[in-house]
Amino acid sequence: MRSAICHNGNDWWWVRIHDTQPDMLATANALHVRRGGERDHNPPDTMACFQPSGFWYHVDDDGDMTPARKNGYTGTMRLVQGNINSEIVAHECVHLALRTYRGRHDDQATLGTDCGPNEESLAYIIGQTVRTMTDALYELGVWT
Numbered sequence: 001m002r003s004a005i006c007h008n009g010n011d012w013w014w015v016r017i018h019d020t021q022p023d024m025l026a027t028a029n030a031l032h033v034r035r036g037g038e039r040d041h042n043p044p045d046t047m048a049c050f051q052p053s054g055f056w057y058h059v060d061d062d063g064d065m066t067p068a069r070k071n072g073y074t075g076t077m078r079l080v081q082g083n084i085n086s087e088i089v090a091h092e093c094v095h096l097a098l099r100t101y102r103g104r105h106d107d108q109a110t111l112g113t114d115c116g117p118n119e120e121s122l123a124y125i126i127g128q129t130v131r132t133m134t135d136a137l138y139e140l141g142v143w144t
Helices: 021-034 086-104 117-139
Strands: 002-008 011-018 048-052 056-059 065-068 073-080
Touching (some): 011 021, 048 086, 073 086
Antiparallel strands (some): 002 011, 048 073, 056 065
16 A cells, blocks of 8 residues: 655645555445444445544634644545546545535534535536546646
8 A cells, every 4th residue: 555645734634545445445444443433334336435534622712612633634535546537536535625624614514514425426526527627628638
């Protein structure tokens, strides 16, 4: 497995490139179970995933609870070697961006508190759109 740490302002996340899809699933599911989740959380045809960090809460001066990530850690993006393209990366970036938004602004963001059907649908739309645009711009000779 290859790894990198990515930064975006105050936020950072791991990118893990797994050699095989079964290895990616086993590693992702093991982390999910360690965090108290059920076994085999990801469907068997999953080719990538974003595993968000948890939230730590602090009490504001007015008594409200505000979510915060410890040291800016957002989560881990897991990809499979040989199955990485603009659509998959954009799809997982939607999950990463929404986790970042929830951590900075609103842990109850309107798409839900965690990845659910609405967030997944949005991620598919954005991923497909990015792939279509990337292909079109490449065909036009303007993609750099």
